[in-house]
Amino acid sequence: MAVDLTTVLAGVEFANPVFTASGCAAAGQELDTFTDVTTLGGVVTKSVMRLPRAGRPTPRMAETASGMLNSIGLQGPGIEAFLANDLPWLLERGARPVVSIAGSSVQEYTELAQALRDVDGVALIEVNISCPNVEDRGHVFACHPASAAAVVSAVRRNSRVPVFAKLSPDVTDIVGIAEAVLTAGANGLSLINTMLGLAIDPGSLRPVLGAVTGGLSGPAIKPVALRCVWQVHAAFPDVPIFGIGGVRTGTDALEFLLAGASAVQVGTALFGDPTALPRIMDELGTALDERGLTRPGEIVGRAHRSPLFVAPEGPDPLGDASLRAAG
Ligand code: RRO
Numbered sequence: 593m594a595v596d597l598t599t600v601l602a603g604v605e606f607a608n609p610v611f612t613a614s615g616c617a618a619a620g621q622e623l624d625t626f627t628d629v630t631t632l633g634g635v636v637t638k639s640v641m642r643l644p645r646a647g648r649p650t651p652r653m654a655e656t657a658s659g660m661l662n663s664i665g666l667q668g669p670g671i672e673a674f675l676a677n678d679l680p681w682l683l684e685r686g687a688r689p690v691v692s693i694a695g696s697s698v699q700e701y702t703e704l705a706q707a708l709r710d711v712d713g714v715a716l717i718e719v720n721i722s723c724p725n726v727e728d729r730g731h732v733f734a735c736h737p738a739s740a741a742a743v744v745s746a747v748r749r750n751s752r753v754p755v756f757a758k759l760s761p762d763v764t765d766i767v768g769i770a771e772a773v774l775t776a777g778a779n780g781l782s783l784i785n786t787m788l789g790l791a792i793d794p795g796s797l798r799p800v801l802g803a804v805t806g807g808l809s810g811p812a813i814k815p816v817a818l819r820c821v822w823q824v825h826a827a828f829p830d831v832p833i834f835g836i837g838g839v840r841t842g843t844d845a846l847e848f849l850l851a852g853a854s855a856v857q858v859g860t861a862l863f864g865d866p867t868a869l870p871r872i873m874d875e876l877g878t879a880l881d882e883r884g885l886t887r888p889g890e891i892v893g894r895a896h897r898s899p900l901f902v903a904p905e906g907p908d909p910l911g912d913a914s915l916r917a918a919g
Contacts, residue, residue, distance in 0.1 A: 602754035613859030619678035649802030659812035722760035737772035748777030814838030825852020842875020
């Protein structure tokens with residue numbers, strides 16, 4: 593195959609554009625028993641907070657007819673244990689860590705960024721400002737442009753590596769939120785976090801989740817994620833975007849690149865198939881090859897430019913014929 597999957601995000605080079613999504617592979621150790629994590633674009637670690645945290649009440653997972661609901665609630669070891677155990681394991685293993693951080697105040701995000709600042713080997717920081725499972729919805733910073741900007745600006749000022757902001761689809765104007773965090777210094781965007789949802793148990797007559805609401809993920813939210821990537825890429829075509837939401841196949845990944853993402857993160861698919869990532873990487877390579885492309889970068893945002901009309905003489909929607917039709 594003549595395809596080179598090398599992907600550059602905010603000036604940082606990765607072997608390929610397929611990453612784990614935060615929260616779906618912890619810090620990569622369990623996943624590594626199924627998939628060599630050094631072959632991935634990178635491992636986006638579970639959002640870490642300043643202190644250890646138990647998370648929300650159980651049950652915390654619910655399968656629905658159209659996606660998975662989770663209400664983990666930022667369970668985790670806290671930054672000290674993360675820096676002592678998880679990050680060293682990833683670095684010694686030779687993986688590329690993207691460290692996701694979450695806080696309940698600008699000060700907490702600042703301290704997390706400062707704790708990471710002098711650690712070598714962190715490829716990117718993902719600022720999670722969009723966890724749907726916080727007790728106080730006022731702490732979903734990504735729902736408020738000024739709060740989102742304040743967090744991102746603090747992390748940017750205290751980081752040495754590029755900072756990506758992870759946004760929520762649960763807003764009326766995602767482009768406005770993107771603009772706020774980009775103006776505050778974000779180097780890239782992760783689109784999207786889960787959507788706030790609810791499942792009811794008709795037996796117990798109660799919500800299924802202990803926390804009542806949870807984040808919906810999986811293929812059900814892929815069209816929403818694609819729409820968000822599309823809108824944000826249209827407004828900010830030079831900004832690198834991770835496309836996240838229901839990626840299960842190389843074709844899904846291709847669709848995100850066409851909408852304007854430069855890379856994808858895979859989450860929910862890993863619960864059913866922890867070997868999905870190398871398959872998705874292979875399928876994406878094949879999909880690009882079949883279209884006569886040699887690098888993923890050649891197709892980023894292409895759906896914004898491709899003509900609706902495909903020349904009748906050949907099934908070559910990305911080749912010379914379509915470019916001619918596009919004028
Ligand atoms: O921990 C969670 O419950 C969680 C987080 Br931090 C997030 O960003 N998105 C999500 O669906 N769950």
